[in-house]
Amino acid sequence: MKKIIMLLLWGSFAGYSQEVSLSGKVINGSNQAVPFADALLLQTKDSVSYKETQTNESGEFRFSGITKGDYLLKVKTVGFEEYFKKITIQKDTVLGILSLKEISNNLDGVTITTKKPIVKRLTDRLEFAVENSSLSSNNAWEILSKTPSVTTSSTGAISIRGSQSILVTINDKKIYLSGEELKQFLENTSGEEVKSIEVITNPPAKYEAQGSAVLNIKLKKNLSLGYKGSVNTAYIQSIYPKGVASTNQFYKGKKLSLAGRYGFGAGVYVNEGTDVVHYLKEDGSIDSRWESIMRRKSKSLQQHSYRLQASYEIDSLNTISAGGTGFIAPKQMGDFTVPTFIYGSNGALDSLYVTRNNRRTPLRNNAYNMSFDHLFNAKEKISVTADYTAYWHQERQDIASEFSLPEESPYRTTRFISDNVQDIQLFSAQTDYSNEKNGTFEAGLKFGNVQAKSNLDYKDEINGDFVNNPNRTSLFLYDESILAGYTSYDKEFGKWSLKAGLRGEYTSLRGNSVTTFEVNEQHYFKLFPTIYGLYKPADGHEIGISYGKRIARPQYSRLNPFRSYYNSYSYFTGDPKLLPTISHNLSLLYTLKNKYNFDLFYRLEKDPSMEISYQDYETNMLVYHFTNIKKDFAFGLEFNTNLTLYDFWESGIQAGLSYVEDSFQGRDGNLHKNGKPTYNTSISNHFVLNKKKELTAELNFQYNSSSVQGTFVFSQTSNLSASIRKKIWKSNGEIYAILSDIYRGEKEKVATDYADQYNYFLSYGDTQSIRVGFKYNFGNQKLENKKKEGQTEEQQRL
Incomplete structure (x- = not known):
């Protein structure tokens, strides 16, 4: 060999x-x-x-x-x-x-303003370049949903190749929003700000080892002298109305560059669903059936998002930058009424209870950064960065339940209130060095610290007074420090492009459940190798291979062992002894004519952490538990391409076929396997409807077959959307309309079925909507680059 x-x-x-x-x-x-x-x-x-x-x-x-x-x-x-x-x-x-010489009069007055998005295969990632493309009129979340290899859901979940252990970054900076928070933030971010989206299934050593894959959203930088700006506004009608508005401002001087964005959103959000739980007899027949009808209506009256960045060029070799990004939602509230019907073995209604949940969930997430870049010469540089993030989230609940027999007045009532406050502070400092004189050599050091505090105050109503319940009140403290170092090298050898790296991370953490005197300490050092190879045997052919080892540490809130109740018979709980997930990713790549991309992959995760559900027969509780399962593995083939079918028709096509299997220990103590083949496809079509290319339309379709995760089996979903856009006012303005989830194909069933466990829920996340909007650009949109004075020829080539 x-x-x-x-x-x-x-x-x-x-x-x-x-x-x-x-x-x-x-x-x-x-x-x-x-x-x-x-x-x-x-x-x-x-x-x-x-x-x-x-x-x-x-x-x-x-x-x-x-x-x-x-x-x-x-x-x-x-x-x-x-x-x-x-x-x-x-x-x-x-x-x-x-x-190149610009065409002054294209096609008798035709103004060409966009190009097709480009899928570009790089040595260690897939780049979806959308700047000034036909997708720029979408918001950032819509662009993300059209990105090859990426699957999004109505709840804000993002997965790559079936794994949801994804590290999301913006301009290589980690963001600490998850689920619906991240979705709302990206929906309020204009697609005109997005330069490209990088899908990094085997992230190189420069990236922290967290997450099975990295999804990096690259936002534009203003490279031209002068000032320009834009305003965007949209009205969305789903079950209830929503609205968003934002403005972007750019200024670049000879030394100072400023960029700012502010967005505001408000609306009413609805999640409709049905929870069904079957309690079984020893012979497998139904003993009782519990059915809850839910319609969760939430108001988010103030969603403020911002991004500020300032950069000062001290001279041609030294630049200092500072900025901040934030998402603030101070007025989020919901008032849910959920009836639960309990049927006996004969199918007749035995009893019922009605739960009213009044909740307030304000949120603040602010991140600040500073950096200094020094160029030793045209091919050698060093960067020093520091980041600080303050995350605060409160969940106040007032839950009351009335129990009754069919067609009778309530015979018992219960009520409790809970106030859960999460306060997380994150700090990191990093130094990166790169030298491109003979290949590309990179090395760096990073220190990161997390301090999290979760305080749950729980009180029961007794004789009209609220009395503290010490068994359900909790205080959880978490402290984590990570010291990391990395080095990597890549070089082209004729038809070969090779890259290899090694990252080492030492982790020290301490989780303290103060209320129960339970302390969990972990100290470990792990190495994370990465290797990539790209070979071009002939013009139009590229063959690649990559391998990477990764780690996925659990979210801080998932380590809290105390219970967050949905109603009297359902709650969520974390696990203070959660282990980090170690994953191995292997890919074989082939690209034909810089256009057709094929990716054969294999993934193995040891001790993956995820939410599972189980029924406690002694208490009739339905428990949602975030914990480790034994392992997860997946293998499959993915394909994507972007085609120009006719002068007026562009199409982006992606498809994937894979097999995913999870192994977990059931409530019966036995090891169970949950696996099945899955298929997904997405077709995005862009049409130019007039000669001046000022009237365009889109028709997009997505399909995801049934899939698995832990104990859950997810049903198939699909989505058909359409849009039309018209440039106005010499292309400085645009009006548009978007129809999403036209036939409500995003409805989903999620089921658990093994041993004596059988429960499922049906969910619809209010995805069917119509959005009408307006955009306007002002200032000098044709700004010229500033001339670099006093620079060497090498510096001009940077």
């Missing part, structure tokens, strides 16, 4: 010695970089394409593995005249700057 590997490596180096490279940078007439332009290297004898590539976000392109000879370079992109240049290549060649 070693001889075979050495022979392959020797062959690749031998081929490399006969091959050379060609690189350059593409700009426009205003000296701005032209990203994602098509660069083609043609054979001069017959003008047949020899190699193809695209410019990156800095306008740079590179061909490697070129046989020496004469060629014709062709560069083309929408809105510019095609560029041609004859080249004789005998050695590694740097062309320098290539300037």
